Amino acid sequence: MVWRSVMISRPARLRREHYSLAIEQEETAFVPFEDIAVIVLNHREITLTHPVLSACAEYGIGLYATGHNHQPAGVFLPFLPHSRTTRLMRLQLGISRPVAKQAWAGIVRRKIENQAICLTLCGRQGAERLHSYARRVRSGDPENMEAQAAAFYFAQLFGPSFNRSYPCWGNAALDYGYAVLRGAIARGLVAHGLHPTIGLFHDSEQNAFNLADDLIEPFRPIVDLHVAKHAALTQGDLIPTDKQALVALLHVDVGMPQGCMSVLSAIEYAVESLVRVFEGEARSLDLPVLTGLQVHSLES
Numbered sequence: 001m002v003w004r005s006v007m008i009s010r011p012a013r014l015r016r017e018h019y020s021l022a023i024e025q026e027e028t029a030f031v032p033f034e035d036i037a038v039i040v041l042n043h044r045e046i047t048l049t050h051p052v053l054s055a056c057a058e059y060g061i062g063l064y065a066t067g068h069n070h071q072p073a074g075v076f077l078p079f080l081p082h083s084r085t086t087r088l089m090r091l092q093l094g095i096s097r098p099v100a101k102q103a104w105a106g107i108v109r110r111k112i113e114n115q116a117i118c119l120t121l122c123g124r125q126g127a128e129r130l131h132s133y134a135r136r137v138r139s140g141d142p143e144n145m146e147a148q149a150a151a152f153y154f155a156q157l158f159g160p161s162f163n164r165s166y167p168c169w170g171n172a173a174l175d176y177g178y179a180v181l182r183g184a185i186a187r188g189l190v191a192h193g194l195h196p197t198i199g200l201f202h203d204s205e206q207n208a209f210n211l212a213d214d215l216i217e218p219f220r221p222i223v224d225l226h227v228a229k230h231a232a233l234t235q236g237d238l239i240p241t242d243k244q245a246l247v248a249l250l251h252v253d254v255g256m257p258q259g260c261m262s263v264l265s266a267i268e269y270a271v272e273s274l275v276r277v278f279e280g281e282a283r284s285l286d287l288p289v290l291t292g293l294q295v296h297s298l299e300s
Contacts, residue, residue, distance in 0.1 A: 003037035003264050005247045009240040011045035014052050021052065033059040037264050038184060040064045040072070040247055042240065062187035064180070072179035077190045085193045091278040092198040092211075101140035103277050104201040106284050107217050109137045112149045114221040114290040119156055121292060122228045126156040146217075157228050170231040172238050177223030177246040178216065184250055184264060185219070186212040188271040194278075215270060218287045222249055222263060226293055253296045255289035262296035263288070 006021070008014075013024040020030040021039070033055050041048075041064065056063045057078040067073030116130035133149040154162055164171060186196045186209050199210030207213065226249055230242075250264045258269055266288045273286035 003250075003262075004031065004035050005038050005040070005250055006031055006036055007040040007042060007240075007244050007247050008046055009042045009243070011043055012047075014046065014048035016049065016051035016055050021055070033061065036061050037250065038062040038064060038180070038187070038247070040066070040180070040243070042066050042243060060187065060191045062183050064183055072176065072183065075183040075186060077187055077196075085195070088193040088275065088278060089195050089198070092195060095200070095278055098139070099277065099280075099283065100200045102283055103274075103285055104214065105137050105139050105141055107200075107214060107287065108141045108146045109134050110218040110287040110289075111146065111220065112137070112153075114218055114288070115149060115153045115224070117290040118221040118225045118228070119153070121225055121290070122157060124156045126152060157224060158231065169235055169238065169242075170227055173227045173230070173242060173246060174223060176238060176243060177226065177249060178220060180247055180250065181216050181219050181223065181263075182209060182212050185215050185267055185271075188267045189215070189274075192271045192275055194271065194275065215267075215274065219263065219267075221290050222252065222254070222288075222293075225290065229293070248295070249293075251296050253291055253294045255291050257286050260291070260296075265296075 006023075008023065010025060015022045015024070017030065019034070020032050021036065023029045023031070036059065039056070039061060053063070053076065055061070056076060060078055063076040064072045065074050065076075112130050112134040116127040116134070119125070119127045119130065130149055130153060133145045133152075136143065137145045154164065158170060162170075164174075189196045189211055194211060196209045196212045197207070200214045202210040202213045204210060223246070226245065230245075251262050253260050254263055254266050256266050256269055261269075269286050270288070273282060273284075276282040277285060
């Protein structure tokens with residue numbers, strides 16, 4: 001599975017020309033729709049035609065729009081394109097609590113393990129403590145090891161004074177990267193017939209992406225690693241090159257049971273394993289292992 005991410009940060013007009021997206025600027029570029037995973041619209045003077053929206057639905061492309069603060073504000077997803085959507089929705093609603101709790105524990109465990117790897121890759125202390133937290137995760141995470149690990153992890157990664165609510169480049173970059181991941185996961189869920197609103201653990205009535213917010217957890221340290229390696233060198237607001245680099249994280253390598261692959265491909269396999277959990281064919285999920293920030297090679 002080979003996909004491209006298209007980010008547009010200058011005025012443009014988007015239209016459909018046969019099987020390709022035409023991007024009209026000073027010159028016109030053409031990108032085959034079948035090669036695109038996500039499109040990010042990052043300028044207020046971008047216009048697009050209705051056939052472009054139809055093509056995004058037809059080809060399963062996630063189309064992001066940014067808000068006044070240039071953070072992703074919404075994502076356009078295909079409308080129930082899967083032939084088994086109704087059956088899978090019933091399975092989501094009917095999953096037993098023990099199975100859901102075991103799946104959530106696996107997600108939390110892998111997230112903390114990846115946080116430990118992130119600390120090691122950044123040359124920070126504390127990886128062994130995080131590994132001990134991961135070993136203590138039980139079904140449903142009743143001791144909330146996820147939160148305990150997060151409090152320790154962010155202090156080690158960004159310093160004891162770091163606060164996720166503080167306005168700074170690092171937090172803006174984390175928010176942007178997480179939003180891109182969230183949309184890509186929601187895209188994968190919909191493509192496989194799952195409803196993103198119905199989560200394993202997250203269950204807010206005001207959240208349309210509960211299930212995406214479950215599955216994103218072990219992927220978050222990919223963004224953390226990138227931001228940690230650039231935060232000390234960067235100040236001020238996010239600029240287009242920062243955002244392009246964060247979108248490009250969808251194409252870095254991670255480890256999966258099936259082998260080394262891009263984040264986008266790993267999302268597909270993780271969602272497929274989630275379908276098997278809902279269908280009662282598996283109890284655990286295929287989840288990514290952080291390996292660094294190497295961009296996936298087509299020869300891999």
